[in-house]
Amino acid sequence: xxxxxxxxxxxxxxxxxxxxxxxxxxxxxxxxxxxxxxxxxxxxxxxxxxxxxxxxxxxxxxxxxxxxxxxxxxxxxxxxxxxxxxxxxxxxxxxxxxxxxxxxxxxxxxxxxxxxxxxxxxxxxxxxxxxxxxxxx
Numbered sequence: 001x002x003x004x005x006x007x008x009x010x011x012x013x014x015x016x017x018x019x020x021x022x023x024x025x026x027x028x029x030x031x032x033x034x035x036x037x038x039x040x041x042x043x044x045x046x047x048x049x050x051x052x053x054x055x056x057x058x059x060x061x062x063x064x065x066x067x068x069x070x071x072x073x074x075x076x077x078x079x080x081x082x083x084x085x086x087x088x089x090x091x092x093x094x095x096x097x098x099x100x101x102x103x104x105x106x107x108x109x110x111x112x113x114x115x116x117x118x119x120x121x122x123x124x125x126x127x128x129x130x131x132x133x134x135x136x137x
Contacts (some may be wrong), residue, residue: 006037015043019050026058033087066095073107 011017020032030035040045057068069092075116076084089102098106120122 002038004038004041004096006040008042010037013040013043015047016040019043019046021053023050026054035083035087066092066097066110069095070097070101070105073105077109 072088
């Protein structure tokens with residue numbers, strides 16, 4: 001059940017319209033998904049979030065777009081965000097993720113969750129060779 005219902009007149013706000021237009025242009029689609037519609041409850045929040053998404057996810061960087069989507073899936077699983085799991089799995093598939101890659105991703109997520117829990121339960125100390133605070137300085 002949702003905590004908010006977006007207004008039918010969202011785009012009557014010029015700030016919302018500007019962001020939605022930019023999303024359409026950037027993604028080359030007329031589709032505005034629910035995440036953006038719900039964020040429009042606060043135009044400033046919508047603007048900040050879209051600006052950050054464009055900077056981190058959309059802008060070309062040293063991490064390729066498919067890997068970014070797969071990281072997003074893993075974090076979404078860890079945070080139990082069903083919406084983001086679905087939307088970023090669809091985005092990863094659109095960027096070429098195969099079923100084999102998806103299966104491998106799920107195996108990595110499952111293994112990482114298990115070993116994280118074991119290390120936490122056992123309170124395994126960090127090996128000095130892995131401790132970034134001891135490296136280079």
